[in-house]
Every structure is written in structure tokens, then in C-alpha cells.
Amino acid sequence: MEMKKNRQGAVLFSDYTRGKSIEKVVGMPRGDVLAEVKESKLKGRGGAGFPTATKWMLTAAAVAEKKYIICNADEGEPGTFKDRVLLDEYPALVFDGMVIGGYVTGAHEGILYLRGEYSYMKKGLENYLEEMRKDNLLGVNIAGKEGFNFDINIKMGSGAYICGEETALIESLEGQRGEPRNKPPFPVNTGFMGCPTAVNNVETLAAISHIVVKGGKWYQKYGTDKSSGSKLFSVSGDCKKPGVFELPWGTTITDLLKLVDADNVKAVQVGGASGVCIPKSQFDRKLAYEDAATGGSIMIFNESRDMLHILKNFMEFFVEESCGQCTPCRIGNVKLLEGVEMIESGNYTFSYITKLKELGQSMQVASKCGLGQSSPNSFLSILENFRDEIFNNGNGGVNVR
Amino acid sequence: MSDKEGRAPESQKPLVVEKPDDTSKIGGMVSMEINERKVQVPLGTTILEACRQNDIHIPTLCHHDDLCTAGVCRVCVVEVEGMRTLQAACAYPVTNPLKIKTSTPLVRKARKHIIDLLISEHYGECYSCFRNNNCELQSLAKEYGVDHYNFGHVQKPRYEIDKSSFSVVRDLDKCVLCKRCVRTCIDLQEVGVLEAIDRGDKTRIDTFMDKPLADVICINCGQCINRCPTGALRANDPRDEIWAAIDDPNKHVVMQTAPSPRAAIAEEFGIPAGKSMTGEMNTAIRRLGFDKVFDTNFTADLTIMEEGTELIIRLFQALVEKKEGVALPQFTSCSPGWVKYLEHFYPEYIPNLSSAKSPQQMFGALIKTYYAKENNIDPKDVVSVALMPCAAKKFECNRPEMTDSGYKDVDFGLTTRELAQMIKEGGIHLPEMPQTHFDDPFGDASGAGLIFGATGGVMEAAIRTVVELVTGKKAEDLFENANVMPVRGFEGVKYAELPIPVVGPVPEILKALVPNWDWLKGATLKVAVCHGTANAKKVMDDIKAGGKFSECHFIEFMACPGGCLGGGGQPIPTTPEIRKARAKAIYTEDESLPLRKSHENEHVASIYDKFLTDGPCGHISHKLLHTHYTPRGKYID
Numbered sequence A: 001m002e003m004k005k006n007r008q009g010a011v012l013f014s015d016y017t018r019g020k021s022i023e024k025v026v027g028m029p030r031g032d033v034l035a036e037v038k039e040s041k042l043k044g045r046g047g048a049g050f051p052t053a054t055k056w057m058l059t060a061a062a063v064a065e066k067k068y069i070i071c072n073a074d075e076g077e078p079g080t081f082k083d084r085v086l087l088d089e090y091p092a093l094v095f096d097g098m099v100i101g102g103y104v105t106g107a108h109e110g111i112l113y114l115r116g117e118y119s120y121m122k123k124g125l126e127n128y129l130e131e132m133r134k135d136n137l138l139g140v141n142i143a144g145k146e147g148f149n150f151d152i153n154i155k156m157g158s159g160a161y162i163c164g165e166e167t168a169l170i171e172s173l174e175g176q177r178g179e180p181r182n183k184p185p186f187p188v189n190t191g192f193m194g195c196p197t198a199v200n201n202v203e204t205l206a207a208i209s210h211i212v213v214k215g216g217k218w219y220q221k222y223g224t225d226k227s228s229g230s231k232l233f234s235v236s237g238d239c240k241k242p243g244v245f246e247l248p249w250g251t252t253i254t255d256l257l258k259l260v261d262a263d264n265v266k267a268v269q270v271g272g273a274s275g276v277c278i279p280k281s282q283f284d285r286k287l288a289y290e291d292a293a294t295g296g297s298i299m300i301f302n303e304s305r306d307m308l309h310i311l312k313n314f315m316e317f318f319v320e321e322s323c324g325q326c327t328p329c330r331i332g333n334v335k336l337l338e339g340v341e342m343i344e345s346g347n348y349t350f351s352y353i354t355k356l357k358e359l360g361q362s363m364q365v366a367s368k369c370g371l372g373q374s375s376p377n378s379f380l381s382i383l384e385n386f387r388d389e390i391f392n393n394g395n396g397g398v399n400v401r
Numbered sequence B: 001m002s003d004k005e006g007r008a009p010e011s012q013k014p015l016v017v018e019k020p021d022d023t024s025k026i027g028g029m030v031s032m033e034i035n036e037r038k039v040q041v042p043l044g045t046t047i048l049e050a051c052r053q054n055d056i057h058i059p060t061l062c063h064h065d066d067l068c069t070a071g072v073c074r075v076c077v078v079e080v081e082g083m084r085t086l087q088a089a090c091a092y093p094v095t096n097p098l099k100i101k102t103s104t105p106l107v108r109k110a111r112k113h114i115i116d117l118l119i120s121e122h123y124g125e126c127y128s129c130f131r132n133n134n135c136e137l138q139s140l141a142k143e144y145g146v147d148h149y150n151f152g153h154v155q156k157p158r159y160e161i162d163k164s165s166f167s168v169v170r171d172l173d174k175c176v177l178c179k180r181c182v183r184t185c186i187d188l189q190e191v192g193v194l195e196a197i198d199r200g201d202k203t204r205i206d207t208f209m210d211k212p213l214a215d216v217i218c219i220n221c222g223q224c225i226n227r228c229p230t231g232a233l234r235a236n237d238p239r240d241e242i243w244a245a246i247d248d249p250n251k252h253v254v255m256q257t258a259p260s261p262r263a264a265i266a267e268e269f270g271i272p273a274g275k276s277m278t279g280e281m282n283t284a285i286r287r288l289g290f291d292k293v294f295d296t297n298f299t300a301d302l303t304i305m306e307e308g309t310e311l312i313i314r315l316f317q318a319l320v321e322k323k324e325g326v327a328l329p330q331f332t333s334c335s336p337g338w339v340k341y342l343e344h345f346y347p348e349y350i351p352n353l354s355s356a357k358s359p360q361q362m363f364g365a366l367i368k369t370y371y372a373k374e375n376n377i378d379p380k381d382v383v384s385v386a387l388m389p390c391a392a393k394k395f396e397c398n399r400p401e402m403t404d405s406g407y408k409d410v411d412f413g414l415t416t417r418e419l420a421q422m423i424k425e426g427g428i429h430l431p432e433m434p435q436t437h438f439d440d441p442f443g444d445a446s447g448a449g450l451i452f453g454a455t456g457g458v459m460e461a462a463i464r465t466v467v468e469l470v471t472g473k474k475a476e477d478l479f480e481n482a483n484v485m486p487v488r489g490f491e492g493v494k495y496a497e498l499p500i501p502v503v504g505p506v507p508e509i510l511k512a513l514v515p516n517w518d519w520l521k522g523a524t525l526k527v528a529v530c531h532g533t534a535n536a537k538k539v540m541d542d543i544k545a546g547g548k549f550s551e552c553h554f555i556e557f558m559a560c561p562g563g564c565l566g567g568g569g570q571p572i573p574t575t576p577e578i579r580k581a582r583a584k585a586i587y588t589e590d591e592s593l594p595l596r597k598s599h600e601n602e603h604v605a606s607i608y609d610k611f612l613t614d615g616p617c618g619h620i621s622h623k624l625l626h627t628h629y630t631p632r633g634k635y636i637d
């Protein structure tokens, strides 16, 4: 495994010793652990921002013989690599978090769903799990707690972006085509093999390990009221210091740009291809669930970038990565991409573009899963926020209809 | 009736909560508000069902009453209070009080957009499509007043039409990716030749390795055709060739008609399911120019004689002669979809299949031999058409072994839908036709032959005959009105035990085979019936595991859900209610017939007198009325 870099961060990257949180929880009743997580107000870091305590409570409350904890390490959002950093450099945080999840929810099996491209890590992680077994942090009667049995398996992802969506991930684990399921029922009720399953992002689980050791109150000190704690941001694009940074929620875009040494910035794409594109005039906005939300991806574009071209890349991504299951997303994204191409060639009418915007709004509400629901975001935000640049592209508008 | 477990993805299983009559058992009723009206529905009802129960129409496309939930087309979206996005009514179970709205501006706009999108990708013109006027995409477009292409329209086909199969033609340019065919082939049929492949805009329904349908393990049941909402799937249509034969003065064109088409063809003329039009159909067939119209039920009666005799021989060999390796239970062989299923998935059980041909093929062999001879017609000039509810019959008549007459025994399998089309082309309005009877010598058949059309029918027909031949008592004495209720109905797998407390004298026709019935006295005949190959799989797996079905003596298997009345050539749409109505039509007609047992059919007796002179399962019948099968296996290269 790669040498650990000395990363800076008050929360996630703060000190932690393997097994510490596990040793602590085995002396606590389940309810107390849940209460601590609840106190922290931790929300899922995979993008949707669902309160983790609630997810675990529901999984714990479900009556079933078998339950599962799945760590979602599919990390497919373009421009995101923070989960890789955690697994590579802080595996203790992630695996301990899974064990705690098992303790709280009553699951005895954990699955790490590892992105196909990260297969180079598999061997190292497996060795790490083996060490944990030797230290009695996995296996039976963990940390001396009678009847607390839990183990972790690593499964490789299938290479499709959609397999990061939790129900598509489960389908893919079951050997089916990676397509999102209908919800309800939610995985907490009917997940992997029909059993209650908590799917958590790598970073969420890593945060748990700290929260358990240092307390929910401590965690809550960081961030904003609605977005507690810190967040890892994967910063890419036009800046001098790209990389993964831990910052408290509520950091403004301006502050972040300073940190990574970016000048001449025209736009920041927050939340990857499915996020929104924020223009310079709004750089005082906060990175937080309640304002500019993100699963971690921050892409910086300077003045030399062509926004229409960027949008085209995003739309091409969705046309390809849609699982193809539902109508609004499968065909809708094709239409939006065609719209971008029309603008590019100058062969468009404003009334058709308006129609496409309305279509985008329908896609946001009628698509089956988060992919189709968010794929029009960049189309809508870029056309809105960069109107002048895009529609004065020198080609003028030619009537097509 | 469909079993929603099967190989369906886990996700689809819990969506439909089984609802017992007493809803308190599962948590009782939930109150909800639909368009501000308060209603009560059983826990677990989907929003779609709740709306239907309250007469509120929700458009659907991927939903089908027979199938697992898909939730993929999204035309059924509704607003659920408190939710950011719209929800698919077909996929959303009501488990807590909900407030929903089914026709808000947001909902209408989203639905319209979805329909516009589907149409923008749809390559096909309604006037040159067999689903014109019976297409769910077309009706959605009409319902939402589509009058132009809002998001453009494809100009060129993307796919080649796959006409390789004798039974099913696939035209993917008309596919809306609802996956009903995929679910049919997996959930109902457990075959699984169709699957969505690739992602994004390249997604399409395909076979294993992109192979033509003729080269995969498709059993030709055509169930996918009946559930496809559009013209993307259709049967391989022989109408042109049949018209040509009719128009050729040198050809003698005869039609045999299976029991199920007559119980359903009226649906093609706008009449609700459940009305038989046997006499009207006979007249129409003659007016189209067919020289003769015969009743396949006649050979169904013959099948009972042959298959029943075969069963008695097997039982005698096993129980009295103590012969080793007698294949029991005996399986019926009249459903060609089932036969091919067995050949693919359980080839080691081929010896259990009755060697008796299906009624269609028995008929074919007799027409070009017995009938041609009796009527001094050169068999090469006979064109033999079989009106069937079935897509697999088209494959069956093309099996290389089906040429025992020296010619292709049956030239064409014609579906109910295709005959209705010919009748329309002939300018005939079926319901107005006078009623006429079938032609001799194959015109009189029993009600036992008729009920072959419903699941359990072959078994019931066999039981009516076997109990009479063995016990010497009347079927009516043992079953009220000779209706063998335990084998009727739409339950996926049925099982029945028939004790034989007394035996009678051996009838003349069987004397060569068994000396007496003493060996059956006090025995219990165990039988089972199943329909839909997903259910067949359950029975077969149980047999393999040595379960209770391995102890049966005789099992009826039908490939199609509901039996032939739900066949892949029957009018579209199909639903559990429609199949029930067709079954009722068949059973009502059976009860109205004077003759209800195969062995009492005088014409059957006379054919054994005059032609099949060495009796059931004798040499002549073996040559003409029996066949052999081909082990195929699951993998084809």
C-alpha cells in the first residue's frame, strides 16, 4: 500500500487508531451508539444526504434473519477521488465504520463494493482485513463481545457509473444487470438478497469511526447547522493545487478557490456532472446541503473554457451512462445533447430550447432514479447562468422549424 | 395467477403484497386520498390498483397485469404529497396514508413529454403495422392528443427485422423498451431468451449473443407477442401463402380448427371476451374459400384414445409386468411450446413424453392419408391449414419428423388473430354470419376434445374416458355432470388423486392390451396439471428431486398460462380476466354438447374400424399418430 501522506484536516484526517471505535462501542448498548450518531447530525456523503442515524435505525428496526452493511466505493462521479484516498490511506476508518454499522443494525456481513478501476487496491485491502481478523476486530465475538460476529467481503464493481446508485449496486451484486430498483421498498427494508441493507458511502463510514470515539457533540461543532461536520472535496480543473481537501461544510466557493490557488475562474461545477454550474457572480455561495450541495466533486473552469463544450461533455456522459431503463432519462438525455449540438452549430430556435428546458424539468421529476433526475441540472444551470456566452457564440440562431 | 417469484429480480418480489380476502391478516386497510377524495384500500395495493378500484384512469405502458412490476416507462407518474419527485403509480405500494393527485399540470406535462420522447424514437407507420388500432403506444398518443413530433422523429430504421423464427418476428424499431417481453419470458415462461443489453441510448432487447431467434432456446410460445404493447413482436404470418392456395383452383384447401380460437375470435370483432362463435366462424371460413372446415377436437378425441392407451400400457408394464425403466409419470405432448421446453431444459425426460402427436399433427397425418384416399384426392394437392391459438404450432408443423403422410402433414399454422384478419380482408363481419356445422368425416367431436383448450382440459378429458373404461361406471356417477372440478381452474399447479375402488370388464378396444383390470382395483391414480412453463419448471424440479410429482402417473403440461386459450396466437390483449372469460365460454359449450367423452365419439370408433385397424397404439397408429423427440439442451452453438 502507498505511503500515507500527511493530510491536514480537523475531523476526518484527525488522529485515529485502528479498532478504537470498535472497542468503545462493544461496551455500549446499541441505542446509545445510535444516539451518538444522531447527535452528530451526520448525513450521507454519497450525494443524497440522507441522515445516517435514520438509515441505521430503520435497518436495525427491520425484522430479518440476515442483514447487510454495504460500503459504496463505486466512486464513479467524474472528478471525484476522495473515497480512493480514504481507502488507500485510512482503511481503518472505513472498515471500523462498517463494523460499527454491523453492531448497530444487527448485520453480520459487510460488503465493500469497490469500483472496478480500483482493483489495484483489492489485495492490500484484503490483507488489511486479514490483519483485522487477527486482531479480533472482525470475525466472531469481536473485541471480546460475546455474540458480536461480523465480517467483510470485497466485491468488484462492474464499471458502470449507474452501479453507484445504491439499488443498482445491489442488483449488480446479485448478478443482475445494474439497474436501479423501484423505491419503495428501500434497501433498509428490502436490500441485498431481499434482506435489510444499509448502503453507506465510504466517507460516511469513515466519519462514524471518529464520531463514536470523539462524540456527536464534537462532530457537530464543525460545519453549519444543517450540514454538520466536515467534507472531503475532490478538486480538479483549472487550479494550481488540485487534490482532496477536508473542509468544514459551509466553506464558500471563494475560500475554496483561494485554498487551491485558482485564478481567473469563470465557473465552478459543484457536484460533478449531475451537479450545478455556479458562475462567478455566485461564488459567495456556501458548500453545504442547504446551498451548493456536493458528494465531493468540485471542477474549476477558468475564463478560457467554452461552457457549451463543457456542457456537451456532461450530456455525452449521461447519454452513455444512463442505464437505459426509463424513458425520460434514456431518450431525454439524447434530446438535451441534440439541443446542445444544435446550439453549437447555430441551428436552433429559442422556442425549441425552451421546450428542451421544460423537458429537462420533467426529467427531474419523472425519471426513475437520481441519475435521470439530476442529469438535466447542468443543462439547465449552464444555459441559465451562461446565457450570454452560449447564445452569442457567433452563429446566431437559425430557424429549424 | 402468475407466479411473481420465479427468476424475477429480488426487487420485484415484495412489490406486490399478496392480499388475502381477510385484509386484517396483513394489516388491514389504509386510507388514502386520491384527488382529494378519501378512499380505503388494502395495505400494499399499488397506487395504480387503488386508482383503478376507484375508477380513476392512469395511463400505463410497461405495466401488465400478468407480470412483475417494472416501473420503467414512467407514463403512470402521479404526484404524492410530500415527495419531491413524481412517483410511478404502478410501482408504488400504499403502506401508509398517502395523498395523491393524478392529473396536475406537472403530471400531465411529464406524461406528455414521455409520450413525445417515445414517439420521437419510434420508427414505424401505423397503417403498415399489424397493431394498427390495437397498439398501446398509439392509444397513448391519441389519449394525449399528440398531433406532431415535438422532439423530432427517426427517419431510418436502426435494426434489421428478425424473421428467422417460424413463430415470432421481431421488429425492434417499434420497441418501446417496456420489457414486458423480457418479463414474460422469464417470469411466466422461465425460458429467458430475451434481455435488455447495453446501456444508455444503445439499450435494446436482445437474445443471447445477438443471435437470431431461431438459433436460441426460444420455445415459440408467443407469450411475449401477446404482452408486447406495440408491433415490435408479431407472429410469422402465412396469410399470403394461404390466400394463394385458396386462389389456386388445383388446390384442395382444408382447415382444421382448434378449440380455443372459436372461444376468442369474437374479441377481434369488438365483442367482449367470453363469447364462442363456432358456427359463425365455420361459415366465414367457407366463405373465404376453404374447401372444408374440420374440427381439431376430433383428433383431440383420438389423442385421448392414443395417449390414454399409452398410459395404460405404461402402467401395466410397470405394475404388472414389473418391467424396469418404464418412464412414469407420463407427460402430455400436445403443447409444442412445452415439448420444446422439455427438449431444451429437461432432455433426459424425453422418454416420459407421450409419443402421441398433438391433435394438430394427428389431423395433418390423417388428412393427407385417410381423408385424401376416401375422397379420391391426390394428397399433393391438399393444402392443410391449422387454425390454432398458438405460435408454437407454426414451428411444430415445420418439424422435419412431421411428414408421416409422405408430405408435409400440416402446411400452415394460422393464428386466431391471422384468421380474423383474413375474415376482415374477405369483407366479412363475423358476428353477422349464420351458424354452420363442421364438415364430415371429422366434424363431430366431443366436449372432451373441446376442453383441451383450457388448462386441465386434457386431463379432464382423459379422466372422463379412463374412469369409464376402467370402472365400467359412468363419469357422471363419479363427477357431477362429468365435470372434473379438481383439475379445473387457473392455479399454476394442480394435483389430484383419483381412487379406483372398483373395476369393470375390459372394453373390446383394449382387449389386446390388458387381460383384466384387477391390478388397478384399489389403486389411486395420481395426476397433476400445470400451465405456463415457469410452473412446469417447478413440477419438473420436484420430479427431479423425487418429490410428490415424481409419484404421479400422468401430468398435463401446457406452455401457455391458462392453457391454449391463453396461447400466443390469441387476440391481444390478454389478462387473467380475459382468460377466465374464454375458459367459461369453452366449459359452457362443452356442457351444451350431447357428446362429452372421447371414447363415445362414433367417428373415432369408425376410424379405428376402417383405417387404424390394429387399434390405439397399434402399428398403423404408431406410424401416423405417434412421433419422437429431439434432445436439444440449453446451449446451442
Ligand SMILES: Cc1cc2nc3c(=O)[nH]c(=O)nc-3n(C[C@H](O)[C@H](O)[C@H](O)COP(=O)(O)O)c2cc1C
Residues within 6 Å of the ligand: A043, A044, A045, A046, A047, A048, A049, A050, A052, A072, A073, A074, A075, A076, A077, A161, A162, A163, A164, A165, A166, A167, A199, A200, A201, A202, A204, A205, A369, A370, A371
Ligand atoms: C447515478 C448515481 C450514482 C451514484 N454513485 C455513488 C457512488 O459512486 N458512491 C456513493 O457512495 N454513492 C453514490 N450514489 C448515491 C447512492 O445511491 C447512495 O445514496 C449512497 O451510497 C448512500 O450512502 P450515504 O447515505 O452514505 O451517502 C449515487 C447515486 C446515483 C443516483
Ligand code: SF4
Residues within 6 Å of the ligand: A162, A179, A180, A321, A322, A323, A324, A325, A326, A327, A329, A330, A367, A368, A369, A370, A371, A372, A373
Ligand atoms: S433515470 Fe436513467 S439511470 Fe436512472 S433508472 Fe432511469 S434510465 Fe436508468
Ligand code: SF4
Residues within 6 Å of the ligand: B122, B123, B124, B125, B126, B127, B129, B130, B131, B132, B133, B135, B136, B137, B138, B174, B230, B231, B232
Ligand atoms: S407499433 Fe403502434 S405506434 Fe408503432 S407503427 Fe405499429 S401501431 Fe403505430
Ligand code: SF4
Residues within 6 Å of the ligand: B168, B184, B185, B189, B191, B192, B193, B194, B217, B218, B219, B220, B221, B222, B223, B224, B225
Ligand atoms: S416466444 Fe416464448 S420463449 Fe420465445 S421469446 Fe417469446 S416468451 Fe420467450
Ligand code: SF4
Residues within 6 Å of the ligand: B174, B175, B176, B177, B178, B179, B180, B181, B182, B205, B224, B227, B228, B229, B230, B232, B233
Ligand atoms: S419488444 Fe415489445 S414487449 Fe419487448 S420491450 Fe419492446 S415493446 Fe416491450
Ligand code: FES
Residues within 6 Å of the ligand: B059, B060, B061, B062, B063, B070, B071, B072, B073, B074, B075, B076, B077, B088, B089, B090, B091
Ligand atoms: S406503467 Fe408505471 S412505469 Fe410504466
